[in-house]
Amino acid sequence: MNDLTDNHADGALTDFIRERVRADLDSGLHSRVVTRFPPEPNGFLHIGHAKSICLNFGIAAEFGGQCHLRFDDTNPAKEDETYIRAIEKDVRWLGFDWGENLFHASDYFEQLYEWASHLIREGKAYVDDLSADEIREYRGTLTEPGKPSPYRDRAPDENLDLFARMRAGEFADGAKVLRAKVDMASGNINLRDPVLYRIVRAPHPRTGDTWCIYPTYDFAHGQSDAIEGITHSICTLEFEDHRPLYDWFIENLPVPSRPRQYEFGRLNLGHTVLSKRRLIQLVTDGHVAGWDDPRMPTVSGLRRRGVPAAAIRDFIARLGVTKADGLVEMSYFENTIRDHLNTSALRRMAVLDPVKLVIENYPEGQSEELDAVNHPGDETAGTRKLPFGRELYVERDDFMEDPPKKFHRLAIGQEVRLRFAYFVTCHDVIKDADGNVVELRCTYDPETRGGDAPDGRKVRGTIHWVSATHAATAEVRLYDHLFAEEEPGKERDWLDDLNPASLSVLETSYLEPALTDAETGVPVQFERLGYFCADPDSAPDALVFNRTVGLRDSWAKAKGR
Ligand code: ATP
Numbered sequence: 001m002n003d004l005t006d007n008h009a010d011g012a013l014t015d016f017i018r019e020r021v022r023a024d025l026d027s028g029l030h031s032r033v034v035t036r037f038p039p040e041p042n043g044f045l046h047i048g049h050a051k052s053i054c055l056n057f058g059i060a061a062e063f064g065g066q067c068h069l070r071f072d073d074t075n076p077a078k079e080d081e082t083y084i085r086a087i088e089k090d091v092r093w094l095g096f097d098w099g100e101n102l103f104h105a106s107d108y109f110e111q112l113y114e115w116a117s118h119l120i121r122e123g124k125a126y127v128d129d130l131s132a133d134e135i136r137e138y139r140g141t142l143t144e145p146g147k148p149s150p151y152r153d154r155a156p157d158e159n160l161d162l163f164a165r166m167r168a169g170e171f172a173d174g175a176k177v178l179r180a181k182v183d184m185a186s187g188n189i190n191l192r193d194p195v196l197y198r199i200v201r202a203p204h205p206r207t208g209d210t211w212c213i214y215p216t217y218d219f220a221h222g223q224s225d226a227i228e229g230i231t232h233s234i235c236t237l238e239f240e241d242h243r244p245l246y247d248w249f250i251e252n253l254p255v256p257s258r259p260r261q262y263e264f265g266r267l268n269l270g271h272t273v274l275s276k277r278r279l280i281q282l283v284t285d286g287h288v289a290g291w292d293d294p295r296m297p298t299v300s301g302l303r304r305r306g307v308p309a310a311a312i313r314d315f316i317a318r319l320g321v322t323k324a325d326g327l328v329e330m331s332y333f334e335n336t337i338r339d340h341l342n343t344s345a346l347r348r349m350a351v352l353d354p355v356k357l358v359i360e361n362y363p364e365g366q367s368e369e370l371d372a373v374n375h376p377g378d379e380t381a382g383t384r385k386l387p388f389g390r391e392l393y394v395e396r397d398d399f400m401e402d403p404p405k406k407f408h409r410l411a412i413g414q415e416v417r418l419r420f421a422y423f424v425t426c427h428d429v430i431k432d433a434d435g436n437v438v439e440l441r442c443t444y445d446p447e448t449r450g451g452d453a454p455d456g457r458k459v460r461g462t463i464h465w466v467s468a469t470h471a472a473t474a475e476v477r478l479y480d481h482l483f484a485e486e487e488p489g490k491e492r493d494w495l496d497d498l499n500p501a502s503l504s505v506l507e508t509s510y511l512e513p514a515l516t517d518a519e520t521g522v523p524v525q526f527e528r529l530g531y532f533c534a535d536p537d538s539a540p541d542a543l544v545f546n547r548t549v550g551l552r553d554s555w556a557k558a559k560g561r
């Protein structure tokens with residue numbers, strides 16, 4: 001993990017971008033910082049985007065400035081209104097607010113067209129008839145300079161006329177493009193006459209059929225920043241080589257402000273993928289149940305899984321911002337989630353893989369209520385009543401017929417504590433025809449109510465349980481890494497690295513009654529098992545719970561780390 005700094009969420013954050021912002025404010029270059037988060041509405045946001053969101057909105061908040069939400073909607077073929085709504089919801093849920101500052105690159109189409117015409121008039125842009133393949137061929141390589149298009153020296157008037165006719169729809173898709181006239185021999189390929197406009201006949205979610213030419217990212221982005229008065233345009237490292245072009249446009253156009261671009265290392269997380277193209281494929285090919293499948297690294301998937309927004313923000317703050325792309329271990333993220341849930345989640349009891357336990361000396365038909373604390377570290381969380389009776393469910397693996405020495409849970413003749421309840425001792429097991437244990441026959445000591453023996457005798461194990469007559473039944477969905485390999489696709493096709501065991505469904509688990517009205521998406525700790533929350537699929541008569549994260553890092557243990 002080479003992306004770690006000393007940042008902690010509880011202290012003031014510091015990194016090279018924040019230092020730059022502070023310097024620009026101190027020197028008076030800017031009186032107020034303005035940043036933006038510029039998603040392309042062609043997919044749902046993922047945890048990598050969350051890093052960019054925390055950085056842009058975080059800086060604006062820390063320095064008393066503002067952060068814009070700008071949809072970079074310049075490619076109508078791939079963009080969709082559902083993505084726009086999902087992105088807005090996710091940014092809000094992460095805890096950020098753009099206030100009045102919601103923008104769309106498409107709001108600037110007319111201005112961008114005007115600026116493209118300005119470049120043409122200045123002899124700095126031309127209409128090119130070469131095909132996309134020819135343009136690529138003429139562009140040259142890292143070692144070979146490009147060669148000029150035969151259309152490069154068209155006169156401004158001819159270019160203006162052709163560009164207007166491109167807009168008017170006189171030419172087929174792909175027949176012509178508008179290119180900037182920069183430098184075909186530049187060592188930076190981005191400066192070899194980049195394309196500014198393409199002909200694309202696709203209805204736009206916002207501008208409808210008004211346009212059949214659309215600006216490229218490179219032409220739209222910096223100019224949108226300038227229009228909005230962005231001071232620090234913060235993006236990921238892959239745009240570093242585009243910065244000279246970003247600056248070229250700002251220098252060559254009568255823009256109202258002079259934004260500067262800064263790049264930081266993108267977040268990569270182990271055992272998952274953060275490429276939108278791949279995430280789209282996972283959804284459309286049905287490898288997951290949707291964008292918000294709790295195994296997905298999307299903000300909506302994490303929310304559904306029960307990950308608190310604060311844990312995501314804290315995770316990102318702990319990583320810090322550096323100038324290098326790093327691969328962060330999934331276990332590091334999961335540990336941050338555990339830290340948060342350990343503090344915030346109420347404790348409950350549930351039995352995931354049940355076996356019946358019958359207390360032979362407990363009167364038939366009788367039941368009682370026991371007090372259980374809701375959070376051992378927080379008295380203000382109070383207590384609740386747990387129903388107890390003759391028949392209980394306990395976890396199948398809390399019993400062993402031939403236990404090893406250090407097994408302190410249920411075994412024949414071994415006394416254990418039922419959490420918050422009584423000491424019990426197992427005397428006998430009942431098995432089915434196949435030899436599976438179906439019932440544990442026990443006795444209890446009525447003197448140990450609440451979990452302590454008046455004679456001071458100790459037991460070494462405490463196990464959780466639920467009352468069979470009072471329990472609610474639930475489906476519980478356990479999640480594991482979506483990809484078995486830490487870096488999917490490193491050794492073979494990335495889809496072959498999908499983890500076939502990423503989802504396992506327990507059809508019949510038993511929950512204490514208080515869990516019937518658990519709030520969707522708000523995790524509780526199932527004692528000794530992990531953190532779980534009700535899924536949106538859950539209904540009062542058909543409860544469904546998701547495991548947010550286990551109590552400890554079982555993956556690292558399984559891998560022998
Ligand atoms: P793609 O994966 O298709 O290239 P994208 O992830 O760049 O798309 P955008 O909608 O353009 O998608 O991203 C919006 C912003 O989020 C950009 O400024 C981008 O730099 C930033 N961003 C995207 N992925 C990450 C990441 N993994 N870590 C940090 N920032 C990211």
Ligand code: MG
Pocket residue numbers: 040
């Ligand atoms: Mg992008």
